[in-house]
Amino acid sequence: MDIIKSCVEGLKTGKIPAWRVEDEMIKNYDVAPPENFRLAAICRQRFIEELAGERFKYIQIPERPYKIRYRCEKDGLIWELDARDEHHICSLCQSRLEPMNEYAPLVANYVGGVDDYYSFAGRIRVKGSVEKQFVNLLVYGTGLGPIGVTRGCYLINRFGGAQIKVEDSGRALRCLGYLFKTKELCKKAIDMITTYLPQLRFEMNRRLTEFNGRVSSVEFVSGRIDRGFVLYLNFTAQFKDFRGHGDISNAVGFAKVKIDDYLREKGVRFDFSIIAQGFDGDLKPSPENRRGRYVSAQVLIPVEDFEQSFELRVERFLSTVAVDKLGAKKLGCQFYSGMGGEIIPAIYKATKVNPHGPLVSSFENIYARIEDGNLIYGVELPNIEVGIVSNREGLIPPVGREALRIMGVATAKEFAASVAAQVLAGEFNLALEIARERLYRPK
Template sequence: MNDNRKLIEELAGKIKSGEVQPWKAETVLLEEYGVSAPDHFQIAALSRRECIEELTGYTFNYLEMPEKPYLLQWRCPKDNSIWQMEAMDADTACTQCGTALEPYGTDEDRYRPLVNNYVGGKEEYYSSAGQIKVYGDVDKTFTNLLAYGPGFGSIGISVGCFRINKLGGAEVKVGRWAGAARNLGYVFESEEEREKAVVTAKEILPSLRKEMEDKYLAEFSGEIYEVEFVRRQHHGQFFTYICFYTRFEHARGHGVTSAAVGFARGRLDAEFNAKGVTFIQSLIAMGFDGDLKPSPRNRRGRYVSAQVKVPIPAYEKMSKTGIDKLMSYMEIDRQGVMQEQGGFAYSGMGGEIIPALYRGTKVNPRPYNVSCTENVYVEIRGEEVIFGVELPNLEVGAASNREGPICPTAREVLKFMGIGTSSEFAAAAAAITLAGEFNFTLLHLRGEMYASK
């Protein structure tokens, strides 16, 4: 590696200055420096890492660089299926039939990158996705390290970041509070008994809320801001939902909210029994509170939005078409999402972009499907077009604590990115999503998305 030290420093300098685009480092090494495959993969990754270290002032300590950071292609002689596996993988048997795989391709094309813009990681492969400048409720520049996976997404986000930075950055708005919710369900034989239960519950609610906050929510400075009573019926059974909504400034609060509501169930059961209120069943009715269920009514997580303002002539130059084509593209896509697929918001690529951030940073929660709820919007105001994204339910706890430990590699990634708080995570998520959506839309308008030659 010492033999390549000067080469790595030189290429890192060219990447930092903009002379070489980071995703072209491998090609430059092959064509301009005469480096042979597969050695160019590691040199390119190390050059990108060095550039990131210089930009951020930090040093990589935990994000590993494998000895052979590339894929090898294999072929199953039984069914001719083509396999791409990490070069370090010694198990070269077809997992479908058990046949020994054979090398596939010439010496030049048998090697493939682990992911585009690779910068390190084993099993979880990390990509560099540029830097994005934000202002508004959060004012800083994020250095994007994503576990995006295969495809050109990380490159597309990098290009989007570059374009948005040239326009002055993304304006972000971040909600102060992150919400959590947990729900109790009660089943009664009559409406009269149900009403007695509601009255009884509301009588003890002030003292019960204080107990829940003191015993469970205080650790994360949380509070109960609303308790909702909803009545439903199924044939001869009468239901009551009692949903507790909590909020936290710096934590996700899911676990302590669940514990607090479990405590409330015991207190309410005892109070109903003492007051002669008869119920058939009491339970934690999670179907109501939105856990793992994206919906327009979901009140979990933190709201965050990011948008960029572009003079209409500048956007038309970038898109190589008129602004009316942008509006018609957005409408045909919106109808496809909302009227044909039944979506409750106009979501774009957020379901692919946002998980790349969660996988890379390993923050709580691990199931991030609610957090991927996204609304893309485009507005014309005067002589400007406003392109933005909203993430209304971004759940996150960015601290490594009993809400969810974060491994050293992921904590290092958070540090490199510039994320120290849940609000900053939210701002980064929205800005990165905006960058991807902004660039992908331009590619669609120019007819360059999935264009085959």
């Protein structure tokens, strides 16, 4: 019997969970470690190719896709190294590392990747602002997170999928700051700039055409420091599939020159003008980050079905969420950010979208309530910032573009929906397992 074909069939029917293929190889096919790790990765790739209708080409499986355990001969410290790593020296004491002939997968649910290790994290159905089914790939690293997301996806799909709300466009912001000696000069500048704005916005929009951006709002806010009166001009632009960070920066730089000249021409004196940081909301990660787009995902489960399915009183589940939210607030964090702080960077690393910095959007809020006899559990992501196109904004390498194709993500809006759905799945599974006391039990 073709082992790979048989295991792929088991994955398709649900008989073999994605994270147990390695064990299946040992138990039923007498494939000993470490060869079982290679065959298991191939099985998951073939399974995903059938799900996604896309083939793996750039996300490759090396000949030895596993890690090997070593012991430092001097201090006994246990090391785990990629099988390709031939530098068997302890970097702490320079002693030789001796192999222990013990093997493990590179990461849970490994499906490929040489420098970044890709994990399969199930598939999830979304509805609402986006109607689609996504295949999930994560570069998560050590831990069982991909398995938790996979299990969460299964549960959410079982109850109809994730309900998604996502903004059509994302925001990009840049801010100007002016310093005046008097409050009167500051007010006069606001009046002058307001008069000039229609012409200025027209000229700025011409500089945003490459990525189909437009200036959607200009905000005036004043304040005072020791040296005088500050005026902030915050420019917000909307972009559908681009991050827009570079274009709005260029357009606001152009606006600064024009406004400076206009104020001088009108005799409104200012001490200096500058591209102002901070008030533009470029705060990472933070609920006050004003860039990107809002997206939420939630699952709705009749209370009776919830309690029967999970043998758990809904009040206990709600109390578990409430205890965690209060704990976060006790530490001064008004939003509760949990497992999503790991899932979101794992998606950014898997897809290589812009921006490449995975912490830029790693913030979430979790909520749970009873409404009309249903448990509603959801997550809000206030600022998913993403450019989905490989271009002047930033190169998306072949592995990233391949991951996006396999996931079924073609637009920035779909990216945000996919992220929110995966975060929902991971958080719901985690909260459920903790409430049922199935995690963190003594061994």
